[in-house]
Amino acid sequence: MRKALLFFFINIFLINKSFALIEVDITRGNLDPLPIAISPLHVDIKSENYEGIKIKDLGEDISKIIEDNFRATGLFNPLKKEAFVQKPDIAHLKPRFEDWRLIKAQALVTGKLLVLDGKLKVEFRLWDLAAAKEMTALAFTTTPSNWRRVAHIISDKIYERLTGEEGYFDTRIIYVSESGPKEQRVKKLAIMDQDGANTKYLTLGNELVLTPRFNPTNQMVTYMSYFRNMPRVYLLDIETGTQEVVGNFPGMTFAPRFSPDGKKIVMSFAKDGNSDIYTMDLDTRVVERITDHSSIDTSPSFSPDGKFIAFNSDRSGLQQIYVMRSDGSEVKRITFGNGIYGTPVWSPRGDLIAFTKMRKGSFYIGVMRVDGSGERLLTENYYQEAPSWSPNGRVLVFYRETKSGLKGEGFSAKLWSIDITGYNERRLKTETDASDPSWSSLLTK
Amino acid sequence: MIRSLIYSITFHSLLVLLTILSLPFMLREPIDLPPIVSVELIQITDKTSIPYAPKARKIIEETKKKEEERLVSEQAPPAAKAKEKPDRIPLPNEKKEEKQIIKKKQNPEEVKPEIRQSSEFEKKEIVDTNQIAALIDKAKEVEAVKKKEKEKITQSSQKNSFATGLTLSQEDALRAQIFGCWSVPLGLPYDKDLLVRIKLQLKKDGTIIKSEILDHQRMNTPGQKFYKVLAESALRAVRLCQPLKVPPTGYDKWKNLQLNFNPAEMLEG
Amino acid sequence: MMFNKNLKNILLVIFATLVLSACSTAKKSGNIDGDVYTGKETVEYLASGVPDRVFFATNKSSLTTAARETLRKQATYLRKNKNLNVTIEGHADERGTREYNLALGERRANAARDYLMTYGISGNRIAVISYGKEKPVNPAGTPLAWSQNRRSVTVKVN
Numbered sequence: 001m002r003k004a005l006l007f008f009f010i011n012i013f014l015i016n017k018s019f020a021l022i023e024v025d026i027t028r029g030n031l032d033p034l035p036i037a038i039s040p041l042h043v044d045i046k047s048e049n050y051e052g053i054k055i056k057d058l059g060e061d062i063s064k065i066i067e068d069n070f071r072a073t074g075l076f077n078p079l080k081k082e083a084f085v086q087k088p089d090i091a092h093l094k095p096r097f098e099d100w101r102l103i104k105a106q107a108l109v110t111g112k113l114l115v116l117d118g119k120l121k122v123e124f125r126l127w128d129l130a131a132a133k134e135m136t137a138l139a140f141t142t143t144p145s146n147w148r149r150v151a152h153i154i155s156d157k158i159y160e161r162l163t164g165e166e167g168y169f170d171t172r173i174i175y176v177s178e179s180g181p182k183e184q185r186v187k188k189l190a191i192m193d194q195d196g197a198n199t200k201y202l203t204l205g206n207e208l209v210l211t212p213r214f215n216p217t218n219q220m221v222t223y224m225s226y227f228r229n230m231p232r233v234y235l236l237d238i239e240t241g242t243q244e245v246v247g248n249f250p251g252m253t254f255a256p257r258f259s260p261d262g263k264k265i266v267m268s269f270a271k272d273g274n275s276d277i278y279t280m281d282l283d284t285r286v287v288e289r290i291t292d293h294s295s296i297d298t299s300p301s302f303s304p305d306g307k308f309i310a311f312n313s314d315r316s317g318l319q320q321i322y323v324m325r326s327d328g329s330e331v332k333r334i335t336f337g338n339g340i341y342g343t344p345v346w347s348p349r350g351d352l353i354a355f356t357k358m359r360k361g362s363f364y365i366g367v368m369r370v371d372g373s374g375e376r377l378l379t380e381n382y383y384q385e386a387p388s389w390s391p392n393g394r395v396l397v398f399y400r401e402t403k404s405g406l407k408g409e410g411f412s413a414k415l416w417s418i419d420i421t422g423y424n425e426r427r428l429k430t431e432t433d434a435s436d437p438s439w440s441s442l443l444t445k
Numbered sequence: 446m447i448r449s450l451i452y453s454i455t456f457h458s459l460l461v462l463l464t465i466l467s468l469p470f471m472l473r474e475p476i477d478l479p480p481i482v483s484v485e486l487i488q489i490t491d492k493t494s495i496p497y498a499p500k501a502r503k504i505i506e507e508t509k510k511k512e513e514e515r516l517v518s519e520q521a522p523p524a525a526k527a528k529e530k531p532d533r534i535p536l537p538n539e540k541k542e543e544k545q546i547i548k549k550k551q552n553p554e555e556v557k558p559e560i561r562q563s564s565e566f567e568k569k570e571i572v573d574t575n576q577i578a579a580l581i582d583k584a585k586e587v588e589a590v591k592k593k594e595k596e597k598i599t600q601s602s603q604k605n606s607f608a609t610g611l612t613l614s615q616e617d618a619l620r621a622q623i624f625g626c627w628s629v630p631l632g633l634p635y636d637k638d639l640l641v642r643i644k645l646q647l648k649k650d651g652t653i654i655k656s657e658i659l660d661h662q663r664m665n666t667p668g669q670k671f672y673k674v675l676a677e678s679a680l681r682a683v684r685l686c687q688p689l690k691v692p693p694t695g696y697d698k699w700k701n702l703q704l705n706f707n708p709a710e711m712l713e714g
Numbered sequence: 715m716m717f718n719k720n721l722k723n724i725l726l727v728i729f730a731t732l733v734l735s736a737c738s739t740a741k742k743s744g745n746i747d748g749d750v751y752t753g754k755e756t757v758e759y760l761a762s763g764v765p766d767r768v769f770f771a772t773n774k775s776s777l778t779t780a781a782r783e784t785l786r787k788q789a790t791y792l793r794k795n796k797n798l799n800v801t802i803e804g805h806a807d808e809r810g811t812r813e814y815n816l817a818l819g820e821r822r823a824n825a826a827r828d829y830l831m832t833y834g835i836s837g838n839r840i841a842v843i844s845y846g847k848e849k850p851v852n853p854a855g856t857p858l859a860w861s862q863n864r865r866s867v868t869v870k871v872n
Contacts, residue, residue: 022698030627031631033631034631128681135677183850183853273825298817299811385812401808406855
């Protein structure tokens with residue numbers, strides 16, 4: 001009987017315990033882009049005029065840039081301003097959270113700006129509307145002509161706060177601007193902001209230029225030029241405009257890239273029908289041969305720690321991707337899939353390699369792990385190649401050539417970007433046709 | 446001795462039986478309420494926990510829209526037809542469709558009939574979305590294993606929830622409500638171990654008295670930015686969902702509630 | 715009657731166009747042997763009877779029989795004109811990555827150069843340059859155009 005009683009008590013105890021805390025697993029949610037309201041920045045009435053800038057519209061203009069940046073990510077859904085429920089200045093002081101929630105916004109960006117004594121002062125706040133609290137707030141002071149960059153920097157801060165990873169808006173893209181018929185393309189180096197604004201041309205188009213790439217500080221560019229009909233790798237200082245040939249090679253050098261510390265250029269040198277990979281130290285000018293094989297070894301790309309180089313080679317018969325130590329030892333083939341692989345580019349996070357793949361008359365941009373496993377093809381087209389990573393390793397920019405007819409009419413080359421998830425493919429705005437894009441790192445860290 | 450044991454066993458089984466019988470009986474009422482029933486359609490999908498349910502949900506939404514547009518048009522009972530061509534059901538991802546169109550100028554007419562096909566499902570079949578969802582993905586074979594795993598987990602949690610006093614449909618109603626409120630941060634890496642546990646204290650009407658993240662210190666640890674982003678999104682979801690859809694009775698059982706937010710499966714798919 | 719006659723004429727014209735176009739396409743497809751262009755459409759001449767270019771198969775830099783014959787003619791011509799220097803331009807079609815095609819063009823130009831050298835032409839007289847896929851002769855997106863673009867061209871320098 002006593003035992004029975006015990007049993008009874010245990011039973012009751014168990015039941016009680018099981019009532020104690022209900023746990024519910026939430027494994028699914030809404031996968032739509034996050035609704036975010038970006039209020040125009042309030043322009044302080046004390047603001048003075050500044051040459052060439054419409055101060056009155058500056059608040060709208062800055063918020064428009066932020067909005068465009070966020071829409072382009074595919075992760076956010078900036079809401080229409082017509083629905084906004086509060087004036088910018090009041091919202092910036094203290095939003096009426098419940099009103100903003102009514103238009104289904106989950107986050108709100110507010111801000112104000114002041115132009116005084118030739119200085120632009122901008123501050124912004126990011127609000128969590130559900131929690132009814134401020135998530136982050138910052139202020140910047142700069143020259144008014146820098147207003148676009150301020151908009152990009154604000155975008156980066158908000159992006160980082162809301163996604164947990166660095167942004168990529170305060171960046172530039174260098175590319176080859178193209179014009180004219182395909183048989184006689186005129187190609188110039190061009191540089192623009194990531195959103196297509198502020199395009200500048202760095203060469204005149206007198207000679208063929210190809211494959212520009214930024215150095216880590218974005219001050220220098222290495223590229224290939226047919227100056228005086230000598231195809232060579234060049235180094236260009238963007239600020240000063242000075243250029244020089246890289247190394248003194250008795251033949252064509254091409255496919256240059258910087259090492260992650262910016263001290264070396266890795267490139268291919270072609271001699272007697274054989275292309276191998278070399279590096280040149282920019283300080284000491286010492287040239288080192290990295291590969292020595294009677295095949296075409298080209299498109300080298302350093303890993304972000306500088307310890308490895310990925311490249312493509314046709315030593316197996318067809319173009320495939322290989323990885324080796326940066327001194328040329330331990331060469332390993334990493335692609336074994338059907339098709340031809342080229343242009344490996346190591347991601348800034350170090351965990352992926354982006355590449356171009358050719359198979360059955362189509363060109364793909366894809367990513368895989370650095371050992372070649374986990375290949376994912378992101379986009380397929382008639383012709384596209386040369387991916388370049390956004391500095392946070394989330395987006396790839398590449399170029400795509402299309403023709404409207406079989407005879408080559410309507411030929412065009414454009415820059416495109418795609419998320420490494422394979423979603424959010426979109427064309428980048430460029431003034432002219434464009435190819436060979438290279439994405440800079442963040443201009444301000 | 447043996448007699449007392451028998452007494453005890455009969456007594457207890459009676460007690461257990463009573464609990465089993467009385468609980469669902471008491472809680473049958475809310476199921477008849479229209480709002481919950483309407484969510485119920487989704488819940489059943491959710492309950493079976495197929496990884497593709499979000500996609501399925503989108504299909505359902507699309508289908509519903511289409512149906513509203515075409516209420517007048519007669520529709521042949523398409524059950525067999527739909528099963529014939531499971532591959533033809535489009536992934537309801539707009540971006541992907543856009544991509545295809547840009548890609549090859551694939552005759553856009555081809556896309557439309559696909560969409561229409563999905564609209565041919567009738568509402569009753571939507572209940573069966575779990576099957577559809579499984580059919581949608583071509584990689585279902587690979588996922589089949591996963592699905593089984595999931596089912597196991599759900600089963601165990603079924604028992605759990607039963608023991609805790611929420612019926613399946615109640616738990617699912619709550620889950621479905623939060624699914625709708627939770628904007629998953631899409632930029633999160635899917636390979637990281639990200640699980641956010643939130644403990645809630647609720648009022649009788651389902652509003653929140655207190656919400657607390659269980660691993661709160663992790664939020665402000667350097668290098669845990671993704672965790673912080675996820676935790677904040679989970680908190681937002683709970684707040685936006687207020688009042689939560691709680692049962693009208695049994696307040697003592699659910700006044701303290703723990704929600705475990707895990708996006709891994711979604712971000713992977 | 716008048717209408718009928720017109721119709722007849724139109725039909726005749728259409729028929730003629732069809733026949734002609736059939737002819738031309740037939741001729742074109744007949745100009746590729748395997749993968750290598752064998753026609754004359756894009757070919758220019760260093761001198762009478764000396765073609766300036768040879769063609770290659772996809773991703774290949776090996777010389778075909780026809781290419782060797784052309785290069786032997788070029789060698790004979792260069793031996794006769796001792797003061798003439800040349801540059802061999804190597805080209806690739808558009809169906810490859812830019813950087814690899816630069817290397818491939820260089821390899822093709824060197825294949826031609828090596829062959830000329832085995833026929834007694836000094837290497838000092840022959841420069842090579844690769845344009846990769848940057849200078850196609852035919853911008854079309856067809857196998858024929860690609861085969862015409864996979865080439866090495868011998869160009870007089872002085």
